[in-house]
Amino acid sequence: MFRFIVARLLQTIPVLFVVATLTFFMVRVMPGGPFDSERALAPEIKHELEAYYGFDKPVAQQYLIYLGRLLHGDLGPSTKFANRSVNEMIAATFPVSLQLGGMALGLALLLGITAGVIAALRPNSSLDYSASGISMMGICLPTFVLGPLLVFAFALKLRWVNASGWFDATDRILPTVTLGIAYAAYVARLTRGGMLEILSQDFIRTARAKGASEVRIISRHALRGGLLPVISYLGPAAAGILTGSFVIETIFQIPGLGRHFVTSTFNRDSSMITGIVVFYALLIVFFNLVVDILQIWFNPKLKF
Amino acid sequence: MANRPAYQVLKMKLLNSLLMLTVISLLAGCGQRETRVEVAAREQILLYGNKTEPQDLDPHVVEGVGEHTIIATLLEGLVAEDPKTLDPVPGLAERWEMSPDGKVYTFHIRSNAKWSNGDPVTADDFVKSYRRILTPSLGSKYSYMLYPMKNAKAFNEGKITDPAQLGIRAVDARTLELTLECPTSYLLNSMASHYTWWAVHMPTVEKYGDPYKPGNKWTRPENYVGNGPFILTEWVPNSVIRVRKNTNYWDAANVRLNGVDFLPIESVDSEERSFRAGQLHRTEELPNGKIDAYRKDNPQLLRMDDYLGNYFYRLNVTHPALKDKRVRRALNQAIDRQAIVDTVTRGGQKPAFAFTPPGTAGYTSRTQLKFDLEGAKKLLAEAGYPDGKGLPPIEIHYNTSENHRAIAETIQQMWKKNLGVDATLRNEEWKVYMDTQSSTNYVVSRAGWIGDYPDPNTFLETFLSAGGNNRTGWGSAEYDRLINQAACTNDKQQRFELLQQAEAILLDELPLLPIYYYTRVYLLSPMVKNWHPNYQDHHPFKYVYLEAPAK
Numbered sequence: 001m002f003r004f005i006v007a008r009l010l011q012t013i014p015v016l017f018v019v020a021t022l023t024f025f026m027v028r029v030m031p032g033g034p035f036d037s038e039r040a041l042a043p044e045i046k047h048e049l050e051a052y053y054g055f056d057k058p059v060a061q062q063y064l065i066y067l068g069r070l071l072h073g074d075l076g077p078s079t080k081f082a083n084r085s086v087n088e089m090i091a092a093t094f095p096v097s098l099q100l101g102g103m104a105l106g107l108a109l110l111l112g113i114t115a116g117v118i119a120a121l122r123p124n125s126s127l128d129y130s131a132s133g134i135s136m137m138g139i140c141l142p143t144f145v146l147g148p149l150l151v152f153a154f155a156l157k158l159r160w161v162n163a164s165g166w167f168d169a170t171d172r173i174l175p176t177v178t179l180g181i182a183y184a185a186y187v188a189r190l191t192r193g194g195m196l197e198i199l200s201q202d203f204i205r206t207a208r209a210k211g212a213s214e215v216r217i218i219s220r221h222a223l224r225g226g227l228l229p230v231i232s233y234l235g236p237a238a239a240g241i242l243t244g245s246f247v248i249e250t251i252f253q254i255p256g257l258g259r260h261f262v263t264s265t266f267n268r269d270s271s272m273i274t275g276i277v278v279f280y281a282l283l284i285v286f287f288n289l290v291v292d293i294l295q296i297w298f299n300p301k302l303k304f
Numbered sequence: 305m306a307n308r309p310a311y312q313v314l315k316m317k318l319l320n321s322l323l324m325l326t327v328i329s330l331l332a333g334c335g336q337r338e339t340r341v342e343v344a345a346r347e348q349i350l351l352y353g354n355k356t357e358p359q360d361l362d363p364h365v366v367e368g369v370g371e372h373t374i375i376a377t378l379l380e381g382l383v384a385e386d387p388k389t390l391d392p393v394p395g396l397a398e399r400w401e402m403s404p405d406g407k408v409y410t411f412h413i414r415s416n417a418k419w420s421n422g423d424p425v426t427a428d429d430f431v432k433s434y435r436r437i438l439t440p441s442l443g444s445k446y447s448y449m450l451y452p453m454k455n456a457k458a459f460n461e462g463k464i465t466d467p468a469q470l471g472i473r474a475v476d477a478r479t480l481e482l483t484l485e486c487p488t489s490y491l492l493n494s495m496a497s498h499y500t501w502w503a504v505h506m507p508t509v510e511k512y513g514d515p516y517k518p519g520n521k522w523t524r525p526e527n528y529v530g531n532g533p534f535i536l537t538e539w540v541p542n543s544v545i546r547v548r549k550n551t552n553y554w555d556a557a558n559v560r561l562n563g564v565d566f567l568p569i570e571s572v573d574s575e576e577r578s579f580r581a582g583q584l585h586r587t588e589e590l591p592n593g594k595i596d597a598y599r600k601d602n603p604q605l606l607r608m609d610d611y612l613g614n615y616f617y618r619l620n621v622t623h624p625a626l627k628d629k630r631v632r633r634a635l636n637q638a639i640d641r642q643a644i645v646d647t648v649t650r651g652g653q654k655p656a657f658a659f660t661p662p663g664t665a666g667y668t669s670r671t672q673l674k675f676d677l678e679g680a681k682k683l684l685a686e687a688g689y690p691d692g693k694g695l696p697p698i699e700i701h702y703n704t705s706e707n708h709r710a711i712a713e714t715i716q717q718m719w720k721k722n723l724g725v726d727a728t729l730r731n732e733e734w735k736v737y738m739d740t741q742s743s744t745n746y747v748v749s750r751a752g753w754i755g756d757y758p759d760p761n762t763f764l765e766t767f768l769s770a771g772g773n774n775r776t777g778w779g780s781a782e783y784d785r786l787i788n789q790a791a792c793t794n795d796k797q798q799r800f801e802l803l804q805q806a807e808a809i810l811l812d813e814l815p816l817l818p819i820y821y822y823t824r825v826y827l828l829s830p831m832v833k834n835w836h837p838n839y840q841d842h843h844p845f846k847y848v849y850l851e852a853p854a855k
């Protein structure tokens with residue numbers, strides 16, 4: 001196990017290097033620069049700004065400086081937000097994304113697994129169909145439709161919560177539900193499939209024959225195997241929830257990292273773009289590793 | 305599955321009705337709670353939708369409108385704006401004098417003008433601030449606003465390096481002398497309305513970084529020292545910026561608000577929903593699709609104020625299709641601007657038949673364009689393209705946006721129907737679009753210009769041949785001469801006459817097609833008082849107050 005983790009960690013180094021390099025050069029070939037605006041900038045001023053951010057140096061040299069900084073964990077200054085560094089931006093906004101993502105993922109697992117298990121226990125019953133139907137709706141309803149709908153119902157009509165912002169505890173509810181529902185739907189379908197397969201296997205029949213209660217069969221025997229598809233889905237889901245929260249953050253005006261990720265490209269804020277991409281890459285690699293470890297732990301067929 | 309026993313069905317029905325009952329009682333019990341705007345109105349805190357996260361709050365570094373609104377609460381100029389007319393009124397300076405030739409202004413700073421840390425505001429603060437914004441290494445994008453000052457341009461471009469040569473001098477601690485290149489009749493308006501003319505507290509700026517480089521950290525809430533009616537107390541990026549009353553402000557006794565919360569809500573739909581949910585007193589915008597509904601159902605919330613801006617199309621005069629002035633005129637005369645503002649933009653905009661918005665500081669262009677289909681067809685035929693035959697293809701270029709596309713499509717149809725001219729559309733993402741436009745790599749390109757200060761010069765000088773904002777390949781020595789001569793004419797009538805002649809040339813040559821004059825369309829709560837519509841959408845917050853609705 002230890003060797004496996006070390007090997008995986010070593011593999012991340014070339015991955016991150018390639019990601020960092022590709023992003024760096026892709027940003028450089030994008031048309032339009034950070035200082036292009038509706039009001040023309042005097043060439044002298046533009047030159048000064050380029051010198052300050054190091055854009056006047058040859059690209060190869062810029063690249064080396066960038067790599068050197070990266071090794072020290074310094075993602076550079078933002079060209080758009082003059083008094084902030086990219087590190088500060090990530091430090092300020094990522095905890096918000098993490099909180100939102102964590103709660104949404106928790107909700108997704110809670111709802112999804114419950115619905116999936118219930119559906120699997122009574123396959124093809126009306127309960128199963130309604131669970132499947134609702135989860136199908138969850139998958140099909142995009143967040144940019146569901147979000148405003150929820151706002152309309154709970155903020156504008158009922159006035160229970162605010163329409164936007166990230167101040168009170170109640171401000172967390174709608175974004176969490178909006179983001180969580182879509183993933184809950186996937187989790188439900190995966191759980192149902194996994195559970196159905198496991199429940200038809202011999203060892204479950206043996207357990208039943210031994211007189212184990214239904215609750216014990218589900219919790220002790222079936223869930224561990226039945227959740228395997230969900231576990232392998234968790235890696236991409238966690239990454240998706242954390243990086244793809246741009247829409248939710250925009251709808252609900254949440255100060256998370258997703259918005260910076262998208263707006264930095266519109267601003268041509270090169271260090272912000274490369275910084276966030278590298279950070280996300282690191283995050284995805286980490287989640288995949290965690291999921292792999294979980295899979296080994298859950299699946300007796302895999303052993304090291 | 306097997307049929308359920310009857311008692312189970314009954315149980316489920318019972319459970320269902322119980323659930324429904326709970327929901328209904330929750331609904332009834334909750335009622336309508338007090339909204340944030342109501343709470344805030346009692347506390348005299350204005351909740352203000354500010355659209356974008358500010359780049360910074362350093363007046364010498366930023367360039368946006370949203371930044372202006374916030375900085376205007378934290379800093380004040382020597383001259384301030386009248387809340388109704390925006391005319392210059394005493395700010396940090398209690399009075400000023402102009403020399404007879406109009407080239408030297410002497411400002412007398414109030415004895416009770418203080419920084420928020422208690423330091424007195426001195427003439428030296430302004431001298432140092434102006435030196436700072438004009439120092440090339442700071443890379444200020446708006447430093448050109450100070451170019452009327454003697455030697456400001458040369459110093460900013462690095463041609464002279466001795467700051468003593470700048471036309472700014474502290475006569476004594478409270479007397480400031482500003483010497484200009486030329487008499488500039490709009491100087492006081494510019495100083496009142498634009499943050500580039502406001503001072504920063506240099507000891508603070510020096511403490512938190514290099515004062516002559518970007519990236520200084522003095523604008524953090526824990527560091528900020530200002531001299532305006534409010535002080536910065538909190539700044540959570542992408543979430544909220546809070547300013548609260550500054551007790552050290554010279555006129556604090558007359559400031560009625562206790563503070564302002566600026567909410568940078570980027571999405572115009574989210575902003576409108578937040579307003580409806582009672583979280584904002586004022587939005588920055590309103591989605592186009594919602595204007596009609598508000599006009600019909602809630603006209604008391606809807607504001608459509610004339611705004612100092614022009615929405616226009618640039619014409620690349622070096623392109624084979626547009627080289628001939630007659631083609632440009634024909635394209636112009638075939639646009640039904642009234643139809644565009646009535647059916648497409650619908651926000652109370654006015655059709656633009658000149659470049660400078662009418663009534664800018666009392667100036668309205670004598671020359672007015674016209675909508676004349678017969679004339680347009682004749683002109684096109686004269687140019688050798690009867691019914692558009694033989695005219696090289698025309699492409700309308702715009703930055704990606706629903707509204708710009710709708711306008712481009714309408715004009716495309718008008719040209720097709722009225723002239724037989726085929727136009728195609730090309731949209732580009734903002735920065736790519738900017739790049740295309742500044743390299744004049746287009747045929748027709750959508751543009752907008754918002755005046756920096758209320759004077760026709762802020763519009764007309766953009767079409768100087770050497771100007772970076774021209775971007776059409778057009779130039780006229782006579783036009784340049786008139787604009788430059790006007791810039792050095794102190795008499796308002798004479799100056800406007802020169803600008804009239806210049807605008808006549810511009811509208812005769814047509815390197816641009818004005819389409820409409822902007823309006824600011826937004827929602828405003830009736831709780832907000834002392835709020836006056838004006839051309840620059842400036843609402844000095846020291847005069848504004850809130851009145852909570854009667855219970």
